Amino acid sequence: MSVIFKVRGTRDLLPPETELWSEVEATARAVFARYAFGEIRTPIFEDTALFARGVGEETDIVSKEMYTWEDRGRADSERVLSLTLRPENTAGVVRAYIEHKMNDSGALQKLFYIGPQFRRERPQRGRYRQFWQIGAEVLGPAFSGSESPLRDAEVLEMLATLLDTLGIRGWRLELNSVGSATDRPRYLEALRAALTPVKEKLSPDNQRRAETNPLRVLDSKDPKDQAIIETLPKIADYLDDASREHFEQVLLGLDACGIPYHLNPRLVRGLDYYTRTAFEFTVPDGSGLGTQNALLGGGRYDGLSEMLGGPKAPGIGFAIGEDRLVLTLQAQALESAPTPVRKLDAFIAPIGVAQNPAALELARELRGAGLSVEVGDGSFRLRRSFETADRLANRMVLVGEDEVASGMLTVKHFSAAEQTKVSREDLAAVLARR
Numbered sequence: 509m510s511v512i513f514k515v516r517g518t519r520d521l522l523p524p525e526t527e528l529w530s531e532v533e534a535t536a537r538a539v540f541a542r543y544a545f546g547e548i549r550t551p552i553f554e555d556t557a558l559f560a561r562g563v564g565e566e567t568d569i570v571s572k573e574m575y576t577w578e579d580r581g582r583a584d585s586e587r588v589l590s591l592t593l594r595p596e597n598t599a600g601v602v603r604a605y606i607e608h609k610m611n612d613s614g615a616l617q618k619l620f621y622i623g624p625q626f627r628r629e630r631p632q633r634g635r636y637r638q639f640w641q642i643g644a645e646v647l648g649p650a651f652s653g654s655e656s657p658l659r660d661a662e663v664l665e666m667l668a669t670l671l672d673t674l675g676i677r678g679w680r681l682e683l684n685s686v687g688s689a690t691d692r693p694r695y696l697e698a699l700r701a702a703l704t705p706v707k708e709k710l711s712p713d714n715q716r717r718a719e720t721n722p723l724r725v726l727d728s729k730d731p732k733d734q735a736i737i738e739t740l741p742k743i744a745d746y747l748d749d750a751s752r753e754h755f756e757q758v759l760l761g762l763d764a765c766g767i768p769y770h771l772n773p774r775l776v777r778g779l780d781y782y783t784r785t786a787f788e789f790t791v792p793d794g795s796g797l798g799t800q801n802a803l804l805g806g807g808r809y810d811g812l813s814e815m816l817g818g819p820k821a822p823g824i825g826f827a828i829g830e831d832r833l834v835l836t837l838q839a840q841a842l843e844s845a846p847t848p849v850r851k852l853d854a855f856i857a858p859i860g861v862a863q864n865p866a867a868l869e870l871a872r873e874l875r876g877a878g879l880s881v882e883v884g885d886g887s888f889r890l891r892r893s894f895e896t897a898d899r900l901a902n903r904m905v906l907v908g909e910d911e912v913a914s915g916m917l918t919v920k921h922f923s924a925a926e927q928t929k930v931s932r933e934d935l936a937a938v939l940a941r942r
């Protein structure tokens with residue numbers, strides 16, 4: 509029989525690596541709770557129109573990277589729907605916000621999510637077709653304070669805290685204002701005018717973008733285009749007073765908290781819904797991500813709710829690439845002292861098959877007392893039990909006929925190289941000692 513392999517661009521996450529994933533998620537949950545965020549879980553597939561309208565038809569994500577299919581109705585009377593595996597989660601969260609009339613409470617909503625996203629990108633290190641995001645969104649009616657620059661600063665400060673708590677070293681916050689819905693058309697006009705005479709000199713991809721989505725020309729990675737990009741107008745020069753003031757307030761908030769940042773006038777991001785504050789956190793080369801050095805990205809989306817047919821509900825959010833976060837933690841851990849493997853508290857070794865039930869019962873009792881325990885099998889040769897136990901656990905408990913009868917168990921402590929007899933009553937306490 510031929511073997512079936514996983515699909516290109518997907519990954520299996522196995523123990524012990526999944527332990528790191530769980531720790532990262534637990535840390536994120538704990539930090540989010542301190543900032544009053546609650547969890548939201550939205551479906552993994554949505555109506556295709558949600559992303560076309562929310563993220564934007566002309567973006568790379570929507571035009572080339574979505575997993576979309578025609579979902580036939582089960583009955584003739586059911587409509588055929590175009591569905592898409594979510595390439596990101598902001599559009600889904602805002603859809604849910606509108607659908608559940610979360611605006612009506614008048615309260616500011618602070619929501620976080622952890623889950624897989626799907627994009628048909630060219631797979632490479634740090635870039636997958638199914639990847640995980642840890643994200644958060646803050647939105648609400650304007651009178652709830654959702655438009656306040658304090659929210660932007662708070663979200664960025666929370667991210668700095670989360671990365672520091674996780675132990676990510678050398679992160680860098682890149683920040684820009686991409687202007688409001690009124691600044692943008694004036695800037696796009698100037699950008700188009702500046703691009704027209706130089707268009708022929710751009711790489712073919714950017715010639716196309718110059719027509720369809722000129723903002724995207726700015727964050728081209730193509731080295732040939734850099735000299736031209738340097739000469740293009742900067743959005744900072746096209747911000748109106750309100751946008752400029754908003755951005756200055758964000759920076760003041762960051763200064764007050766001592767969060768370092770780098771202004772990057774070329775940062776535009778690849779999704780159309782952004783307004784005003786846009787940001788990315790990157791890590792230095794050699795942090796395990798190859799060329800994919802953006803650990804996370806986000807920004808404000810003051811008009812997204814209206815684009816999706818909802819009420820005015822300005823918002824700001826971000827999504828961390830969890831795969832990239834874990835790769836970075838692993839690479840940075842290799843640079844420092846290796847972390848010791850965490851062992852189980854005990855390995856229970858029945859001496860013969862006849863003691864298997866007693867061993868299982870003892871394991872149940874110890875696990876009930878909160879200990880981590882593995883149980884062997886009486887058909888193992890004792891030597892093999894020893895080797896397995898030494899690899900997995902701090903101590904080994906031998907369960908033979910005598911032990912069962914007398915209630916006195918033989919406990920071998922590997923690192924101390926000692927063997928003692930322990931009564932059943934004292935066993936849990938002894939095994940709990942390091």
Ligand code: HAM
Pocket residue numbers: 595596597598627629634635636637638639640641643644645778779802803804805806807808824825826827828829830831832
């Ligand atoms: P994004 O920049 O498209 O923004 O993605 C956010 C992060 O997800 C990236 O910085 C990266 O770490 C990770 N990521 C993206 N694509 C891949 C991939 N193919 N493989 C591995 N990791 C990937 C958004 O998705 C927005 N929804 C963020 C946001 C939330 N803006 C406002 N609220």
